[in-house]
Every structure is written in C-alpha cells, then in structure tokens.
Amino acid sequence: MRPEHVTVIGAGIVGGSIAFHLAERGAEVTLIDAGQPGHGASRVSFAWINGRDKNPRGYHELNRRSQDMWRRFADRLEADVGLTWGGEMRWSVTADGADELRSRVAELQSWGYPIHTLSPEEAAEMEQGIRFGDVTAVSFTDSDGHVDPVRVAVACAGRVRQLGGEVILDTPVEAIAVSDGHAHSVQAGDREIEADSIVLAGGAASPRLAGLAGIELGDAHSFGSTTITTPLEEPLFSNIAAMHTPRDLPDSLLNIRQLSDGSVMIHGGEHGIMGREGSRDDGDQLLEEAVRWLPGISGAEVAEIRRATRPVPPDGHPVLGFARDVGNVYIAFTHSGVSLAPLIGEFAAIEILDGARIEALEPYRLERFT
Ligand SMILES: Cc1cc2nc3c(=O)[nH]c(=O)nc-3n(C[C@H](O)[C@H](O)[C@H](O)COP(=O)(O)OP(=O)(O)OC[C@H]3O[C@@H](n4cnc5c(N)ncnc54)[C@H](O)[C@@H]3O)c2cc1C
Known part of the structure; x- marks a missing residue:
C-alpha cells in the first residue's frame, strides 16, 4: 500500500x-x-560532485548517474544552490605517480567517464594561476563540479x-x-x-x-574538517571547479575549490590531517601549503574551520x-x-x-x- x-x-x-x-x-x-x-x-x-574516485565500477556508475541528475535536481529546487561546473584537475610529479594517474584515466575512459590527460603545457595554459612544479602527468575530468x-x-x-x-x-x-x-x-x-x-x-x-x-x-564514521578562507576578489581558477594537488608527494594532499562568495575551501593537508578533527593550526598550515600551489590565495586568511563526523x-x-x-x-x-x-x-x-x-x-x- x-x-x-x-x-x-x-x-x-x-x-x-x-x-x-x-x-x-x-x-x-x-x-x-x-x-x-x-x-x-x-x-x-x-x-565535490564526482565519479572520479569511486570504485568498483558499479559504485562509480551510481555516482556517475547521480552526477548527471544534478542539473535537473537543482532546477526543480527553484533556488540558487551554488551548483558550479568546470571539471577537476590533478597531476603527478613522479614517474610512478604518472603511471598510476594514466592507468586510472585509462580505466575511467574504458567506463566511459569524460576524463583525459593534458600535456603540462596544456594544463598551464588552461590554469595559469596554478604553480604546477615538475609535472609528470595531468588529468582533467570534464564532468565534475561542486555545490553548496x-x-x-x-x-x-x-x-x-x-x-x-x-x-x-x-x-x-x-x-x-x-x-x-x-x-x-x-x-x-x-x-x-x-x-x-x-x-x-x-x-x-x-x-x-x-x-x-x-x-x-x-x-x-571518521572525522573530517574543511578550512574556509576570507573571500578573494578574483576567481581562483580560469576553468576548473576543483583541484587536487599531487598524491605522489609525501607532504601534501589538498583538495581546493572556490565558493560562490569568493572564499576558498581547502580540504586535506598532510595525509594524517585528513582523518583528524582539524585545529586552527592545521588550518593555517593548510593555507600555507595551498599558497605554494596557488599564489593567488596569498592575500586570504583562515576565516573558519568546519568539523564534522562523516557518515560512513x-x-x-x-x-x-x-x-x-x-x-x-x-x-x-x-x-x-x-x-x-x-x-x-x-x-x-x-x-x-x-x-x-x-x-x-x-x-x-x-x-x-x-
Ligand atoms: C570533510 C568532508 C568532506 C567530504 N567531501 C565530500 C565530497 O567531496 N563529495 C561528496 O559527495 N561527499 C563528501 N562528503 C560526504 C558528504 O558530505 C556526506 O555524505 C553528506 O553530507 C551526508 O549528508 P546527510 O544528509 O546524510 O548527513 P548530514 O548532513 O550530517 O545530515 C544529517 C542531519 O540529521 C540530523 N539528525 C541527526 N540525529 C538526529 C535526530 N536524533 N533527530 C533529528 N535530526 C537528527 C542532523 O542534525 C543533521 O542535520 C564529505 C564529508 C566531509 C565531512
């Protein structure tokens, strides 16, 4: 009934x-x-609205399907929910990291995910505000976005x-x-x-x-935190919606996106910080690390650290x-x-x-x- x-x-x-x-x-x-x-x-x-890091394939497909439903959902809510598209970019800095990145791109492509590699020159042209360092491979995922x-x-x-x-x-x-x-x-x-x-x-x-x-x-469940900066006056990225720093570096793993009011959300940090409740010091440290990749954030300060228990x-x-x-x-x-x-x-x-x-x-x- x-x-x-x-x-x-x-x-x-x-x-x-x-x-x-x-x-x-x-x-x-x-x-x-x-x-x-x-x-x-x-x-x-x-x-981050994505299927990029979702495994196995069935779970990837579930996320992918939902990703494709977001526009219709947001339309039916009849409100500005901060839905932002533009894709996700990440890169590697070692030979092993490049192999891993390319192999994941190949797997996701075989699943029909709109992801491809870029040359370092193409990436630098696409996002001139990122200081990439010594790049060995870059991926760009066309379909990803974020929301408030x-x-x-x-x-x-x-x-x-x-x-x-x-x-x-x-x-x-x-x-x-x-x-x-x-x-x-x-x-x-x-x-x-x-x-x-x-x-x-x-x-x-x-x-x-x-x-x-x-x-x-x-x-x-696990603990998670995100650090929010004071708003920037300029857009942080020219094209992409979200950026992930190289995963093949021991000291840094940051997820970065700009919110619609110009502030920047940073998630991650040293690998250990991901699973802890963030502190104010962690936030300042994250911001410092983020500036290394994105000098455009250097004028910002930590405005807020948000903490939650992740439902898992x-x-x-x-x-x-x-x-x-x-x-x-x-x-x-x-x-x-x-x-x-x-x-x-x-x-x-x-x-x-x-x-x-x-x-x-x-x-x-x-x-x-x-
Ligand atoms: C740091 C971090 C990063 C993340 N990054 C991503 C990401 O990039 N992409 C992604 O897709 N997901 C991400 N997630 C996961 C995602 O945010 C969660 O899966 C999602 O927010 C869960 O939504 P929810 O509505 O189930 O839970 P919540 O947002 O926690 O809502 C649960 C609600 O239930 C209410 N509640 C609890 N108990 C009671 C009660 N007894 N009576 C009445 N109400 C009650 C609470 O007040 C709360 O409002 C991330 C999570 C964290 C913490």
Whole structure:
C-alpha cells in the first residue's frame, strides 16, 4: 500500500533530497531535524560532485548517474544552490605517480567517464594561476563540479513546506515506536508524530537512530574538517571547479575549490590531517601549503574551520533501502552524499511510494552485512 504520510529524520542534503522528492510526488511529508537544514556533515563537506574516485565500477556508475541528475535536481529546487561546473584537475610529479594517474584515466575512459590527460603545457595554459612544479602527468575530468550543500538542504526544506509538508527544526527525535516489525511514530520534542513510513537520514547519527527502532546499522564514521578562507576578489581558477594537488608527494594532499562568495575551501593537508578533527593550526598550515600551489590565495586568511563526523557505513558504500526487520523504515546512510543526493532522493521516493525495488540499489541493502 502506498504510504500517505512519510516522516523523514534528518534535513541534511540526503534527507532533504528524499523529503523533497517525496513531497513532489504528492506524499504528506514531515521533515525533522535536531538542528538547522544542512548543518551536519553537509555543511563541512568538500561537496565535490564526482565519479572520479569511486570504485568498483558499479559504485562509480551510481555516482556517475547521480552526477548527471544534478542539473535537473537543482532546477526543480527553484533556488540558487551554488551548483558550479568546470571539471577537476590533478597531476603527478613522479614517474610512478604518472603511471598510476594514466592507468586510472585509462580505466575511467574504458567506463566511459569524460576524463583525459593534458600535456603540462596544456594544463598551464588552461590554469595559469596554478604553480604546477615538475609535472609528470595531468588529468582533467570534464564532468565534475561542486555545490553548496547548505543551500541545497535549505532549498529542499523550503520546497517541502511549499508543497504542503511540515518541517520541524531544532528538535531531535528521541524515540521511535515499533511493534510487530512496524514503526508507528517518532517522538520529537513534546510531539509524537505518526507515520506510515519513516526515513532515517541522520548522517553520522543514523546508526543511533536505527538503534531506536531496534535495527542494527554498522558504523565506520571518521572525522573530517574543511578550512574556509576570507573571500578573494578574483576567481581562483580560469576553468576548473576543483583541484587536487599531487598524491605522489609525501607532504601534501589538498583538495581546493572556490565558493560562490569568493572564499576558498581547502580540504586535506598532510595525509594524517585528513582523518583528524582539524585545529586552527592545521588550518593555517593548510593555507600555507595551498599558497605554494596557488599564489593567488596569498592575500586570504583562515576565516573558519568546519568539523564534522562523516557518515560512513562499514564497507564505505551506502546503505539504502527498507530494513528487513522493521519493514516500513527506510535507511539512507552514506558517504559521498553530495554526489549521490539527487539519485538517492529520486530512487528512495520510487521505492517508498511505489513499492518498487530498484536494481541499481541492490548492492547497497543493509542485509549485505548479515
Ligand atoms: C570533510 C568532508 C568532506 C567530504 N567531501 C565530500 C565530497 O567531496 N563529495 C561528496 O559527495 N561527499 C563528501 N562528503 C560526504 C558528504 O558530505 C556526506 O555524505 C553528506 O553530507 C551526508 O549528508 P546527510 O544528509 O546524510 O548527513 P548530514 O548532513 O550530517 O545530515 C544529517 C542531519 O540529521 C540530523 N539528525 C541527526 N540525529 C538526529 C535526530 N536524533 N533527530 C533529528 N535530526 C537528527 C542532523 O542534525 C543533521 O542535520 C564529505 C564529508 C566531509 C565531512
């Protein structure tokens, strides 16, 4: 039976997208968040929309498909969500690094991904602001972009309201009532909200939320941080949307993009920093390293360090779909949720409202862990 009323817990980019797609399909939606839309991992995210680093091929295809859905999703949100295209560039500085880069390009090309190598001269011509150093190989991925996940989440919540749904903010869900393998209601603040179907999209808190419904959801979360600079007056890049520094150097691995207000987001640093909670010193150090590659940032200062827990399932791949043991609870727990948000929202709405099982989601069911 098609559920009439669906409660979505979590108004990040993933829960927001699901709630929006459900509301757009005519469901009665209640979207609940403990805080404000997009202020969990989504706000901290590097927000690179890509299939470049996604393996194996099936998972790459899932991301690729979602990447191609982003424009349509953004159009339907009827808001400026900072969607920026232009592609991704990276390069190597050693012979081994060049072999690795070329071999990945060849693999991605065999999968039909729009990526190709550039000569050092072509790269330098394309991005005159980058100080490449001694380049051994360069790749350019045409299809990649980035977005402002907070704006997406806010737009989703706004569209849910516009479409007749209810959005409850600053109110954590503290209990989920379950009996006979069926979830009936959620307790949020002093309200008990009944629902035919309940979506768990609490980001890194999803395993805890699942526990409230008696569902075991494994967890391999990690910490992540991004550093935001003060705005630059000039564009940092001439063409590309995102840049990754050489991975074959021991001291540096930076992901860099410019946000629509001119500020620059830096993610990464020494390999060890990737997995730690960033500190102010880390931020200053990252900025210093970034200037080495991009002298155009030298006028900027660290404005903010954002920190979050990354939602990561045990094998690193998404958990999507109804839980077998509580059949009307739908789980959406994933890393790469920015790349995947349009697909997860659209596919979840089909599975929840139409009772369909989407083949492309079969490898991502919770049951693979049991
Ligand atoms: C540093 C970093 C870099 C990243 N880079 C990329 C990237 O380049 N590309 C990419 O695709 N992905 C990237 N990711 C991953 C991506 O950001 C996440 O997969 C995505 O943001 C998850 O969205 P979400 O909506 O599931 O979770 P969140 O954004 O965390 O939202 C979950 C929401 O649930 C709410 N919530 C939790 N518990 C409760 C409760 N009990 N009651 C009510 N509400 C609750 C929270 O308040 C929060 O708003 C990155 C993540 C990090 C941290």
